[in-house]
Amino acid sequence: MAIILGAGIIVKLVLLLLLSFSVVSWGIILFKFFQVQRAKSESERFMDFFWKSKRFDAIASQVDRFANSPLTVLFNEGYNELKKVVETDSKSDGSALSTDLGGVENVSRALRRATNSEITRLEKYLTFLATTGSTSPFIGLFGTVWGIMTAFEGIGKTGSASLAVVAPGIAEALIATAIGLVAAIPAVMAYNHFQHKIRVLINEMDSFTTEFLNIVQRNIAGK
Amino acid sequence: MSAKPLRIDTGMGVSFIASAVIHMAVFLLLVWWGQLYPSQMAIQETYYVDIVNLPVANPQSGSSAQKPGEAESAPPLAQPPPMAKPSPSKSVPKVGTKLVKPAAPQESVESESAFAERMAKMERNSEARREEAVLEKLRSRVKTGSSAKIGTPGANGTESGSRYGDFIKSRLEDALKVTSYSTTKKPEVAIRLFISADGKLLRMKMERSSGDVAFELAVRRAIDLASEKFTAPPNHAVYENGFLFKPKGISNGTSR
Known part of the structure; x- marks a missing residue:
């Protein structure tokens, strides 16, 4: 505590900046942790429910139970697009879908768009973790360099270079690097962890898209 | 036309508050820990030793002034007696050869004990001088009479001039x-x-x-x-x- 209070104004500002980085990083870590956990567990439950159900409209009526799953969003988008295609088809002569499969392409595009929006949502704020992880040690190092410069200036003025004179200044300076590392290490670890989890969810979304399109194509082609 | 979004992500504010609370808790823990186990970075008291006047056995031993190949020099010899005419029967001691000759381990132990003895003697002398000074001060106080105690905590009200x-x-x-x-x-x-x-x-x-x-x-x-x-x-x-x-x-x- 005395080390922080005894530091210079620049070092104190650096420490304040690093502290704010750390607070925001941990806020994002907590938020992302619960978001990804909810997405994962509800996706598993949704897939069970999806494969047990026989009809899309029955699934559509129950999607609110799995609101945090990205697959639900995909299903919703795909189902809505499919409904539109079927409505358009019923207004026309009824042979368009079975011949050129243009409606399946529409559903595929809708699913791709939903996938992208879900990836964006899941990866939101992760850039801050990456920024914190990469820049905090350097910001801390800047504080340390500044503190050592100030300490050496003081040593030059006093004219004494004993350990008792040099050590406190160096200790005050090094605290900035320590805080920088304290902010950076959890941020980097969390960033890697969430990247892995989100990649798994993206794979699940791709698999679901493929399955959904297969079902649509099978049913439409079977008409 | 896109579908209505199913949800809006909430909980960011709660996470930030939780993060701030965690940081505060860690900070308080560190402060408490610092009070429980205070830092050992206390500045040591500096002792200055008068190396010029301090009697040591081997002043150059272990210092940069000693050359690598140079043998450890013997402790300073005692002052020889005043110049006298040497008697023919006694041989003159060869001082030069003694200096060059490396000191035997027994001599080293003797020199260390002599050094310790000298240091103890110096300390005893210093202590005796200090005691003598204190006694002298007390004697001078007694000599100056009791009037010096008027108005002091040691006075008993019977001194001249006091009531x-x-x-x-x-x-x-x-x-x-x-x-x-x-x-x-x-x-x-x-x-x-x-x-x-x-x-x-x-x-x-x-x-x-x-x-x-x-x-x-x-x-x-x-x-x-x-x-x-x-x-x-x-x-x-x-x-x-x-x-x-x-x-x-x-x-x-x-x-x-």
């Missing part, structure tokens, strides 16, 4: 500071004290009561406490004096 009544008053005031209590009132108690020729409190007579029982009790306790420090009056007769006790101090009455 015994003031001495008693001073002791009572000191005691009253211990026994007194804070009050918003302004009580005044007049008490006459009788002190025997050998300095003992014979009796006390309350001449005027204040009506404040607590204050009067405090005054009585103060008198009892102060009476332990009373000394014999200067004329070796019974001393009698009235004192006016107030919470802020004591004023002298007339002595008989």
Whole structure:
């Protein structure tokens, strides 16, 4: 505590900046942790429910139970697009879908768009973790360099270079690097962890898209 | 036309608050830990050693002044006796050869013990000088007479120029500071004290009561406490004096 209070104004500002980085990083870590956990567990439950159900409209009526799953969003988008295609088809002569499969392409595009929006949502704020992880040690190092410069200036003025004179200044300076590392290490670890989890969810979304399109194509082609 | 979004992500504010709380908790933990186990980074007291005048066995031993191949030099030799005509039977000691010859381990042990003995002797001399200085100071105080103690805590009121009544008053005031209590009132108690020729409190007579029982009790306790420090009056007769006790101090009455 005395080390922080005894530091210079620049070092104190650096420490304040690093502290704010750390607070925001941990806020994002907590938020992302619960978001990804909810997405994962509800996706598993949704897939069970999806494969047990026989009809899309029955699934559509129950999607609110799995609101945090990205697959639900995909299903919703795909189902809505499919409904539109079927409505358009019923207004026309009824042979368009079975011949050129243009409606399946529409559903595929809708699913791709939903996938992208879900990836964006899941990866939101992760850039801050990456920024914190990469820049905090350097910001801390800047504080340390500044503190050592100030300490050496003081040593030059006093004219004494004993350990008792040099050590406190160096200790005050090094605290900035320590805080920088304290902010950076959890941020980097969390960033890697969430990247892995989100990649798994993206794979699940791709698999679901493929399955959904297969079902649509099978049913439409079977008409 | 896109579908209506199913949800809106919430909980960011709660996460930030939780993060701030975690940081605060860690900070308080560190502060508590720092108080529990204070830092050992205390500045060591610096001792300056007069290496010029300090007698050492081997001044150059282990220092950069000693050359790598140079043998360890012997301790300084004792001063030879005054120049005298050498007797033919005695051979002159070869000092030069002794210096060049490397010191044997036995000699080294002897030199170390001699060094330790010399250091102990110096310390004893220093201690003796310090004691002598203190004694000298005490002697000079005794010589200057007792007038130097007037007005000092060691005075007993019998010194020339001092008043015994003031001495008693001073002791009572000191005691009253211990026994007194804070009050918003302004009580005044007049008490006459009788002190025997050998300095003992014979009796006390309350001449005027204040009506404040607590204050009067405090005054009585103060008198009892102060009476332990009373000394014999200067004329070796019974001393009698009235004192006016107030919470802020004591004023002298007339002595008989």
